[in-house]
Amino acid sequence: MTPYSLAFYVDVVTTGTVLGARPSDSPERVTQVLGAGFTENRSGACSLGRDYGLAEFFWDRAAAGDPWSGHHVTLQVHRLAHGGSRVVGEVVRARYGRFTPRLRFDKLRRLLERRGVPLVEVPEVPANAPYYRRFRQPGSGVEVSVIGTYGEYCTPDTLRVGDVYSIQAAAR
Numbered sequence: 001m002t003p004y005s006l007a008f009y010v011d012v013v014t015t016g017t018v019l020g021a022r023p024s025d026s027p028e029r030v031t032q033v034l035g036a037g038f039t040e041n042r043s044g045a046c047s048l049g050r051d052y053g054l055a056e057f058f059w060d061r062a063a064a065g066d067p068w069s070g071h072h073v074t075l076q077v078h079r080l081a082h083g084g085s086r087v088v089g090e091v092v093r094a095r096y097g098r099f100t101p102r103l104r105f106d107k108l109r110r111l112l113e114r115r116g117v118p119l120v121e122v123p124e125v126p127a128n129a130p131y132y133r134r135f136r137q138p139g140s141g142v143e144v145s146v147i148g149t150y151g152e153y154c155t156p157d158t159l160r161v162g163d164v165y166s167i168q169a170a171a172r
Contacts, residue, residue: 004097016140016169024070024171052089075167103164105146
């Protein structure tokens with residue numbers, strides 16, 4: 001993995017932002033930071049998602065016409081195993097370069113620990129155990145989901161045990 005793509009993941013876990021775009025930011029602010037290269041998904045008038053390939057931002061609101069409230073951002077790291085670096089948005093790729101198909105959790109954890117940024121394991125809900133393990137960064141609140149064992153959505157030809165599946169930051 002290139003050092004630059006590792007730096008991207010370290011930045012997200014440490015800050016809880018994607019290039020400075022926070023999960024609580026408005027759709028307009030996220031577009032200012034990440035550009036207009038997204039697919040928009042709406043569920044009714046009160047739920048909005050913008051898919052930038054690797055990064056997805058989500059908003060909700062109480063009623064149509066109300067302002068959007070940021071809910072969370074998820075890095076769908078597992079998509080790299082299927083779509084390669086092309087799933088990384090233009091702005092992220094311009095800043096961090098090439099991304100490889102897998103992110104090894106042990107490597108990410110070591111880099112974070114060297115910077116004094118710990119990850120603490122969180123008990124997984126029974127429905128997801130033992131297929132996934134979750135780790136939280138106490139300072140940023142970011143959670144990292146890791147493949148715990150092979151199952152329906154994880155086979156040796158796509159992801160391996162110990163690969164990062166996703167990284168999520170919630171609006172605070």
